[in-house]
Amino acid sequence: MAQQPKPRRSQAERSAETRQRLLDAAVTLMHERGLAGTSTNDIAETAGVSRGALTHHFESREELIAAAIEDMLDKVIGELKSYATRVAEGESSSDALIEFLYGVMSDRLFYVTLEYLPEARHNAMFRSRLVPVVSRWHAALDEIWGELTARYGMKPEAGRDLLNATMCLIRGMIAQTILRDDPPYYRRLLDFWKASIRAQLAAARPERGGPRIVTIPLRGQ
Amino acid sequence: MAQQPKPRRSQAERSAETRQRLLDAAVTLMHERGLAGTSTNDIAETAGVSRGALTHHFESREELIAAAIEDMLDKVIGELKSYATRVAEGESSSDALIEFLYGVMSDRLFYVTLEYLPEARHNAMFRSRLVPVVSRWHAALDEIWGELTARYGMKPEAGRDLLNATMCLIRGMIAQTILRDDPPYYRRLLDFWKASIRAQLAAARPERGGPRIVTIPLRGQ
């Protein structure tokens, strides 16, 4: 009942906002109802625009979904790059970084990923559409992890192994949460992993040239 | 053009075979075309039976899919139990066991799992329908892994952490293969992990009661 919110936005503004509302709605619905449970109708409704507007902005449902995923990933890449500076300045331990990555992935990112992975697997067009963003995402991960391992004088190549293992572990954990609801299980696993990484990083410190010896922290008691 | 294959099978035989053909077709199609790309029509056609036969055996598409998943899992559980005896008799190293698990998961199991995880996440009925089989699957994993860790005198609790990490890593790796086609990446990661597990098991050998020290194998050169 206030004044009508029509401060004469420019075409570009109107267009950008509508487009963004559609992208956000698509990601939200993919997360909440799944890709299969998300029709273009649902997306338009959630975005608060007509289905006509949706078709005006996106050639097909597939293109909208892909654009929404790209948008989501680009935002997360932004968060990552911002966190990376903190890591570079030594303000983040490996423990904190791992928690950060798990947080980012389990917030929405990997659940949404699980929604579209099947489509990506069976639809080559869709998959190629996503490859560039995914590469940017991987590059951002390499970058932030490189900041960490560099501090420990670890060779980039060896560091990347730790990153890949860490990310795959996190992916697997999140997939597992769907059929196994057991928070302590995941807490414990993540703590175990943080300790492993800590040990590996410590072992990389180039102090003596001899064989690398490291104490493995006790787990689970 | 041979003789007609109608040696007067019993009802139970006819029924069981048709049912099995449907289950097999469902799993095959889930793997090849994805869950979303698999209609009951497709399943009946692939199974070589009519859609009427399908509806006769399964109340709904959802029930058929669930039954197919259960069947697939039960078969894999069988393979696992059979391999477990080999482990118990010391005929399998940790390296071999990890390769075996990766092989089982990446053959079809986890790709099919990725197909139905979204449905399981959003459909509570479907999820509860699967929980019992999934529990049996986890129990079989615990059993086979227990055979291994017991040989090293590792406490079951600590051993389970290694199993969970191993399985989650494998899950994450397989999910990753969809958007990143890079066999050396996965080969390297798995080798890295086998070495880690080897070291952890060796460290668990109860020789001295002192702090556990273990050499970390060099990676990547």
Added chain:
DNA sequence: CAAAACAAACCGTCAAGCCTGTTTGTAAAT
């Protein structure tokens, strides 16, 4: 600066296709 011409954004309906579950009918086993 004002009006006209144009372009872009947006809306709502329609038709075609597909898919699932139901119902009705036939063959095979007990």
Added chain:
DNA sequence: ATTTACAAACAGGCTTGACGGTTTGTTTTG
């Protein structure tokens, strides 16, 4: 003969992409 297994036709619902029409903003012209 009766029950079970299977087959085929049917009906209803949902979804997507297409299209004609309307509103809003931008550019050109007098």
